[in-house]
Amino acid sequence: MSAELDADLAALLPIAIISHAHPSISKGGAEIAAYTLFQGLRGLGIPTVFVAAVPMALRDRVDLRADEHAVFYDPEQYDYLYQLGEGTTLAQLRRILARTGAKLLNFHHFMSFGVNALRDVAAAADVRTVVTLHEFLAICHNHGQMVTRPHRGLCGGASETACGTCFPELGWRRMGLRTSLFQDSFAEVDQFISPSQFLLDRYIAWGVPASRCSVIENGLARAISDRSPIRPAAARTDWVFGYFGQVTPFKGVDVLLDAAERLAAMPGMADRIELRINGNIAGVTDAFKSKLEALTTSLPFLRFLGPYENGGVLGMMGDCDYILTPSIWWENSPMVIQEAYAAGRPVICTGIGGMAEKVVDGVSGLHFRRGDPADLARVMAGAADDAVYARLQAGVPRPYDTTEMAKRYLAVFAAAATGRGLTVPTQSVIQNASGTSLAQGQRRKRSR
Amino acid sequence: MDSAPPPSDRDLHGVLTALSHAAADLVAQPLRPVSEHLCGYIESLWSERPGAVWLTGWVSRDVGQEFAVVVADRRKYAGAVAIACYDRPDLPPHAHAFIGLLQTDWQPTPETTDVFAFIGPELKRFIRSVSPLRLQDGPGFAAEFGRVQTLCHVGRVNALRGAMLSGRSWLPDTGALSGASVKAAADEIMVLPGFGCFVQGWILSPTKRLVRLSLKLADRVLHSMPGGLYFLPRPDLGSAMPGMPTLLDRAGFVAVLTGALQPEDLVAPVLKAWFSDGTSVNFPLDPLAIRRLGHALPFEAILRLFPGAANESFFDRCASAIRHEVTGRLAEAQPLNRAPPAERVLVVALPAQASDVRLVIDQIAYRLGGRRPAPAVVLLAELGAARAQLPSLAAQIEAATGAPCATFLIEDTGRPLFALATVLDMLGARRFLFLGAGVFPDAAAWTEGLDACMGDDEALAVITATNGMVLGGLAWTTAGFRQWLDEDGLPIGATHTEALLERGGTVAGGARLVQGSGRPDLLIESVDAVRHGKGHAA
Numbered sequence: 001m002s003a004e005l006d007a008d009l010a011a012l013l014p015i016a017i018i019s020h021a022h023p024s025i026s027k028g029g030a031e032i033a034a035y036t037l038f039q040g041l042r043g044l045g046i047p048t049v050f051v052a053a054v055p056m057a058l059r060d061r062v063d064l065r066a067d068e069h070a071v072f073y074d075p076e077q078y079d080y081l082y083q084l085g086e087g088t089t090l091a092q093l094r095r096i097l098a099r100t101g102a103k104l105l106n107f108h109h110f111m112s113f114g115v116n117a118l119r120d121v122a123a124a125a126d127v128r129t130v131v132t133l134h135e136f137l138a139i140c141h142n143h144g145q146m147v148t149r150p151h152r153g154l155c156g157g158a159s160e161t162a163c164g165t166c167f168p169e170l171g172w173r174r175m176g177l178r179t180s181l182f183q184d185s186f187a188e189v190d191q192f193i194s195p196s197q198f199l200l201d202r203y204i205a206w207g208v209p210a211s212r213c214s215v216i217e218n219g220l221a222r223a224i225s226d227r228s229p230i231r232p233a234a235a236r237t238d239w240v241f242g243y244f245g246q247v248t249p250f251k252g253v254d255v256l257l258d259a260a261e262r263l264a265a266m267p268g269m270a271d272r273i274e275l276r277i278n279g280n281i282a283g284v285t286d287a288f289k290s291k292l293e294a295l296t297t298s299l300p301f302l303r304f305l306g307p308y309e310n311g312g313v314l315g316m317m318g319d320c321d322y323i324l325t326p327s328i329w330w331e332n333s334p335m336v337i338q339e340a341y342a343a344g345r346p347v348i349c350t351g352i353g354g355m356a357e358k359v360v361d362g363v364s365g366l367h368f369r370r371g372d373p374a375d376l377a378r379v380m381a382g383a384a385d386d387a388v389y390a391r392l393q394a395g396v397p398r399p400y401d402t403t404e405m406a407k408r409y410l411a412v413f414a415a416a417a418t419g420r421g422l423t424v425p426t427q428s429v430i431q432n433a434s435g436t437s438l439a440q441g442q443r444r445k446r447s448r
Numbered sequence: 449m450d451s452a453p454p455p456s457d458r459d460l461h462g463v464l465t466a467l468s469h470a471a472a473d474l475v476a477q478p479l480r481p482v483s484e485h486l487c488g489y490i491e492s493l494w495s496e497r498p499g500a501v502w503l504t505g506w507v508s509r510d511v512g513q514e515f516a517v518v519v520a521d522r523r524k525y526a527g528a529v530a531i532a533c534y535d536r537p538d539l540p541p542h543a544h545a546f547i548g549l550l551q552t553d554w555q556p557t558p559e560t561t562d563v564f565a566f567i568g569p570e571l572k573r574f575i576r577s578v579s580p581l582r583l584q585d586g587p588g589f590a591a592e593f594g595r596v597q598t599l600c601h602v603g604r605v606n607a608l609r610g611a612m613l614s615g616r617s618w619l620p621d622t623g624a625l626s627g628a629s630v631k632a633a634a635d636e637i638m639v640l641p642g643f644g645c646f647v648q649g650w651i652l653s654p655t656k657r658l659v660r661l662s663l664k665l666a667d668r669v670l671h672s673m674p675g676g677l678y679f680l681p682r683p684d685l686g687s688a689m690p691g692m693p694t695l696l697d698r699a700g701f702v703a704v705l706t707g708a709l710q711p712e713d714l715v716a717p718v719l720k721a722w723f724s725d726g727t728s729v730n731f732p733l734d735p736l737a738i739r740r741l742g743h744a745l746p747f748e749a750i751l752r753l754f755p756g757a758a759n760e761s762f763f764d765r766c767a768s769a770i771r772h773e774v775t776g777r778l779a780e781a782q783p784l785n786r787a788p789p790a791e792r793v794l795v796v797a798l799p800a801q802a803s804d805v806r807l808v809i810d811q812i813a814y815r816l817g818g819r820r821p822a823p824a825v826v827l828l829a830e831l832g833a834a835r836a837q838l839p840s841l842a843a844q845i846e847a848a849t850g851a852p853c854a855t856f857l858i859e860d861t862g863r864p865l866f867a868l869a870t871v872l873d874m875l876g877a878r879r880f881l882f883l884g885a886g887v888f889p890d891a892a893a894w895t896e897g898l899d900a901c902m903g904d905d906e907a908l909a910v911i912t913a914t915n916g917m918v919l920g921g922l923a924w925t926t927a928g929f930r931q932w933l934d935e936d937g938l939p940i941g942a943t944h945t946e947a948l949l950e951r952g953g954t955v956a957g958g959a960r961l962v963q964g965s966g967r968p969d970l971l972i973e974s975v976d977a978v979r980h981g982k983g984h985a986a
Contacts, residue, residue, distance in 0.1 A: 081803035084810050087844050116810050173962045174804070177888055180960065181807070184891070 005046070005410070009104065009417035012128055014047035014067075016102035018093075020109040022052035022070065024063035027310055029335040030134035033195070033218040034108035040219060040406030042067075049100045051093065053112030069096045073112055081141065081170065082181055085114025093117055097127075104413055106130045110185075111137065119185035128416040130191040130409075133199055135332050138182040139206050141175070142166060145250055145329040146202070152249075152328060154352065154370065158206060183207050190416040193409070195333035196354040202330075214412050218333055219405030220342050230344070230393055238301070239384040240274045241348070242320035244313060244336050247281040247292075252326035252350065254288060257295055258373030259326075260302050263380060272384055273301050278316065280307040317343035322383055325349035325359075328371050333358060338399040346392035348379055363395035460530055460607035463514055464551040467528030467568075471516035474568050475524050481564055481574055487511055488543065488575040490563065492582040493556050494589035496617065501550040502589050503529070506536065506543050507575060513603035516568035519554045527552030529565070532603030534596055546603070547596055549611055556583060586619045594625050613727070618664050620718045620732040629654060631688060632721055632731045637663070637738045638749060639714055643762075643769035644670045644706035646753050649719070649733075650682050650699045652689045656723035661703050664718045665738075670707035673762055677703040702753045704762055714738055742773050748971040758974035767975040774940045774972075777859045778866035781828070781874065784838055787854035789876040790824035792901055795868060797828040797861040798841075799886035804962055805834055807888065809841050813848030815894045823881065823901050825853040826871060830861050861885040865938055865945060872926045879925050884945065885963070887911070887920040892957025897923050900955065908952030913961045919945040920959035922952065941972035 005013075019034035031052070041048040054062045054070045062070050071092040078085060093113060097105070103126055110118040110131070115138070122129035137144030139158045146155040149166040158179070164172025186192075192213045194200035204210045247253045256277070263269050281289065296304045308316060317323055323340035325331070330353030337358045340347045349355040351367030359365035366383055369375040382388065400408075488507030495501050513533065519525040531548030539545060556563070560581060566574045584592070593612060597605050612619065613626050623630055634649035645665075651658055661672040680700035689695060717733040739745050747770055750757050757763055796812065798805050816822045825845050829838055835857060842853040854875065858867035861884075868882055881901035883889065889897060893911045900909040900923035908928060911921035932951070939947060 079803050079806040082807045082810075084803075084806050087813070087848060116814070120814070171962070173960065177807070177960045177962055180890070 006414040006418060009410075009414045012103035012417050014049050014100055014102050015041060015104045015106060015413065016049050016051055016097060016100065017041070018051045018105055018107045018113065020053050020112040022054055022062050022064075022068075025052075025054060025058055025061060029218070029333075030109045030132075032221070032310075032335060033132070033134070034106075036219050036221040036402050037106070037108075037405055037409055039221060040402030040404075041409070043403055044406050044410070046406070046410070049096075049102055051096055053089070069100070071096065071113065075112075078112065078114065081174065082178055083111060083115045083137065085112065085117045089113055090117045090120055093121060097121065104128050104130070104417060106132060106409070106413070108132045109134050109137075115182055115185045119188050122185075122188035122190075128190045128413075129188065130193060130412060130416050131186070131189045132193045132195075133203055133332075134195070136199070136202060136330075138186070139179075139202065141170075141178065143250070147250065147329045154330065157202075179206075190419075191412050193412055196357050198330065198354045198357045199332045216405065216408045216412070217400050218335065218338060219400035219402050220335075220338050221402055233386045236321075238272050238274050239322070240276065240320040241322045241324055241380060241383075242317060243275075243277045243279065243324045243326070244308070244317065244339070245279050245325075245334075247277065247279045248283045250327060250329045252328045252371070253277065253284075254291075255326045255328065255371055255373050255376060256324060257291060257302075259376040259380065260295060260299055262374055262377035264299050264301075266377070266381060269381055269384075270299070270301050273380070275299075275302045276320065277302075277304045278306070278308045313339055314343045317345050320345060321389060322365075322380075323347045325355055326368075326376060327355065329353070331355045341396050341399045344393070344396055346389070346396055348376075348383060360395065363392070364397060365392060460549075460604060460611055461551075464528040464530055464549070467514060467516040468526055468551055471518055471526035471528060471568055474516065474518050474571060475526050477518075477571055479518060479520055479524070479564070479566050479571060479574075481520075481566075481576070482572070485573045486576065487567070487573045488546075490565070490575055490577045490581070492584050492589075492592075493560075493577075494584040494586060495556050496586065496619075498555065499551060499553065500611075500616075501552060501554070501556065502584075502593075502612075503531075503548050503550055504546065504589075504592065505575065505578075506539050506545045507531070507533075508543050509533075510542075511567065511573070517550070517552075517565040518568065518571060519550075519552055520564040520566065521554060521556075521560060521562075525552050525554035527554065527565070530604060530608060532597075532600040532605035532608055534599035534601060544602065545596075547593060547600070547608070548603075549608055556581075558583065587621065590619050590622070590625055613729075615720070615722070615728050617730070618669075618718055618720070619730055620716075622730045626727070626729055628656070628727075628729055630656070630721065630729050632719060632729075634717070634719060634733045634737045637717060637733065638741050638745060638753075639665070639709060639738055640741045640766065640769050640773065641709050641711045641713075642772055643766050644704065644709055646750055647701075647703045647705060647719075648753055649701055649737075650685060651701060651721055652685060652692075652695060652699055653721070653723065654689065654692060654695060656725060656727070658701070658721055659724050660722045661701070661705060662720040662722065662728075663705050663733075664716075664720070665709065666713040666715050668707060668709055668713040670705035670709060672703045672705045676705070676762065677701060704754065704760075706762065706765070714740065742770070742777075746969050746971075747975075748969045750971055757971060758977070763974070764978060767978045770972070770975050771940060775866055775938075778863055778940070779870050780859055781867045781870040782857045783874065784835075784855040784857055785842060787826075787856070787875055788824075788852055790826075790852065790854075791876070791878045792823040793826050793872070793875060793877045793880045794823045794898070794901065795826040795828065795871060795880055795882045797858075797864045797883065797885040798830075798834045799861070799963060800830070800832060800834070801886075801962075802833065802837075804886055805837065805841070809844055811888060811894075812845055815898070816845075816849040816851060819849075819898065821902065822849060822851045823898070824875075825849065825851050826875070827853065827855045828858050828861055828864055828867060828871065829855065830859070831857055863940065865933075869930065869933055872929070877926050879923075880929075881921065881923040883911070883921040883959075884919070884961075887959045887961055889921065889959040890914070890957040893921075893955050893959055894957075896955035896957065897921060908948065909955050910948060910952045911955050911957075911959050912949070914958030915960075917949055918961060919949050920961055922948060923955075924952070939976040941968055941976045 017038045019031045021031040023031050023035045038050040050068045056072045056074050073089045135144040136146045140146045148155050160172040160176040163175035193216050195218045197215050296302050323345050332354040347359045347365035349359045350370045361367040366379050368379040489505045491505040514530045517527045519527050528551045531546035533544040533546045536545040563577045564574050613622050630653045632651035636648045639645040663670045679698035681697050682699035719731045720728050722728045741747050838855045842855050845853040881897045909923040
């Protein structure tokens with residue numbers, strides 16, 4: 001396969017997929033996407049190495065396979081405001097890159113390594129760098145969510161003043177400095193890839209040159225050829241709605257619980273539905289835990305099933321009729337939506353951001369108003385209908401697999417390697433955000 | 449109306465002075481302590497002050513109550529004694545106990561073991577000290593005086609008490625001894641070495657009018673300035689002296705007291721309240737009320753007590769002391785590691801916030817990493833959290849840049865230019881680029897700043913904030929900087945660095961400043977106004 005590659009790209013091999021975490025340590029969307037790409041590229045015969053940041057304390061737990069490398073760091077020494085890694089992190093990364101000879105670097109997130117590490121390795125004249133954006137961390141210090149503090153409203157755009165209002169303890173000056181640091185570092189990057197147009201649009205509005213940006217959806221590592229069969233209406237005793245993911249404040253599970261109470265109050269509804277919450281609880285208040293516990297006791301149709309193994313998620317989704325994504329933040333390209341599609345299930349989601357982009361309202365799922373449990377209850381009640389379900393089921397798209405994802409990435413890598421433009425068809429999943437040539441706005445290789 | 453004439457030691461003082469003069473004529477005579485002439489013993493001493501030693505002991509009843517003496521303690525001293533006597537059951541019938549005052553240049557010391565006092569004019573009879581001799585402190589002696597004064601039936605006990613309560617006395621608590629029903633305390637003693645102090649407190653004196661105050665700190669005595677005392681109502685003290693509403697209207701006081709106060713004097717405060725009848729009473733004050741200005745309190749705390757301080761007659765002296773206090777501390781720089789000589793240096797004051805420090809280090813490493821030749825690096829930090837990180841920060845910079853990195857601890861990274869001068873001298877630097885705390889230049893400013901540091905242009909180049917004309921950094925020669933310091937003198941307030949803005953050219957680009965200059969100390973601004981001949985601030 002590598003023989004078919006553009007000569008400029010071939011000269012940069014192997015490709016280094018650089019992930020802020022290793023899937024054997026954590027199972028976040030970014031590291032899973034990075035690892036999926038690594039496997040896809042290797043499946044195509046492209047020499048590729050995987051470099052993951054691993055907390056020093058977990059070095060015994062990391063499971064490294066062939067061509068996988070770890071950079072160990074101390075989270076206590078990492079700066080979470082400016083996203084600065086230690087000097088030793090950079091040194092380890094440089095050693096690995098020198099040892100493997102990788103010259104085409106694809107960063108999936110810069111966290112754990114630090115934006116300084118990204119900047120410094122990208123500045124080398126013989127290196128080409130592609131950054132895959134996974135959320136808004138460069139734009140927003142609030143966990144990269146673009147949700148305001150302390151009221152959790154949706155943020156329409158970052159600015160020194162607005163960010164300083166969210167973080168009065170840090171002040172607008174630091175917010176401005178943070179932005180300039182990231183923009184300065186990103187100036188070294190050849191190409192940006194986003195799994196969603198929504199995410200990319202936010203970055204372009206923030207300052208990333210549209211001419212260096214592409215959209216490539218994350219692929220799924222597991223087989224997606226066998227969709228779960230639709231449950232026959234005659235055999236269905238009730239409508240099953242499933243939530244899959246971490247139970248955190250940003251994921252909107254509290255909205256889901258409030259909606260459950262409203263559904264319970266709707267005549268006849270409680271007997272027709274089942275609501276399953278799957279996932280581990282993290283970062284929620286004691287009041288939320290108490291409420292979850294009380295409602296699972298008082299509402300017979302509500303079940304909290306706890307953590308689940310990701311390997312079995314498609315089967316668990318297949319046991320549901322709808323998958324729920326009630327996040328109160330924008331989301332980017334939630335893996336759970338791809339998994340739902342892989343399982344052949346429509347999605348009921350908050351009608352904002354990456355969710356609204358991936359779930360077409362009335363086609364592959366249904367939208368409800370952000371943070372509105374009454375509206376969610378209304379939509380769920382309406383979804384419990386054979387005709388509606390059949391229509392949405394038919395509209396569920398087929399997600400990418402590893403091979404498709406890798407092929408589309410290779411096109412961007414080639415553009416980065418040659419510095420030439422990449423013209424993308426309008427309907428292609430690889431989209432140039434501006435619709436113009438990527439030859440514009442080449443990255444700088446600058447002196448300091 | 450003031451009360452009846454107070455007990456006074458004026459007459460006694462005159463008598464003792466006359467006897468001392470007479471004793472001076474006797475000092476040359478030979479002294480022979482023949483045992484048959486021993487007529488009593490000195491049992492304890494309290495050296496109140498130079499010239500005044502208080503005694504207890506016993507003597508034969510036929511010795512008078514005021515007499516000239518020659519004190520023999522390795523050498524001879526003229527003196528005069530006044531005693532008041534009382535009966536004590538352990539003594540033989542021909543003797544009685546005494547308590548008294550010895551006026552002399554002799555001073556007992558902890559090493560004093562055997563001292564004789566020959567009684568004039570014959571100088572045959574004598575009293576001597578017991579062994580071991582007990583040296584008392586003021587409060588102990590005053591307590592003993594208080595116990596025995598009512599027993600005295602011979603001698604001038606009232607005059608002796610008057611001497612003990614005189615204005616010269618700094619017994620810490622004379623309220624009980626005087627019999628006066630006066631109470632006082634200080635809420636706050638704001639001290640300023642080199643100037644004096646500002647005291648806020650209260651005094652309840654139902655019979656006498658307070659006219660002035662003195663304060664003793666260690667051995668230093670400060671006095672209230674004329675017009676430097678005013679009164680405030682203190683209704684909260686009603687329970688201490690019920691039924692005296694008029695008294696409470698003026699029970700609070702604020703005073704400015706001046707004197708050559710030194711930093712080592714800030715202990716053992718005793719307040720002396722002077723009344724309109726010439727008497728005084730001493731009060732021990734709580735040492736916890738002492739707050740050093742510029743250390744425990746901002747200088748502008750003075751404005752709470754004297755809102756128009758800048759227009760007060762004491763302000764020039766006060767401003768001078770503040771400036772001396774501030775500049776002395778700001779100029780200190782303590783090297784934390786070995787600081788080798790360096791001709792060209794990049795000096796960076798570290799900000800307070802840990803994230804900012806990390807970014808500073810990152811930027812130094814990034815901007816200097818590929819630069820050859822590069823200046824030596826100097827980090828300035830306060831004795832805060834950054835101190836603990838300094839060695840590793842210096843190591844990170846050395847590893848990333850290959851340049852040596854020296855570290856110094858300074859008083860205030862927000863006002864670093866005084867210390868900068870010290871550091872440049874210590875390193876023998878000829879040229880420098882200095883960046884203030886929390887200053888983050890952009891690429892252009894870094895480049896031009898470093899070029900100026902590594903070049904040969906004698907002119908000052910300043911780095912300003914991107915969002916306004918605020919000084920962020922400067923590149924200059926040490927000689928130029930020194931000359932400017934000597935000629936213009938640095939302000940110590942918020943305009944600390946602004947004076948340089950008009951003096952040099954501005955480099956391209958700019959800098960982001962993550963911290964403002966902070967709220968200025970309003971009094972410091974007035975101090976700078978005095979310094980630069982702008983008169984007192986309004």
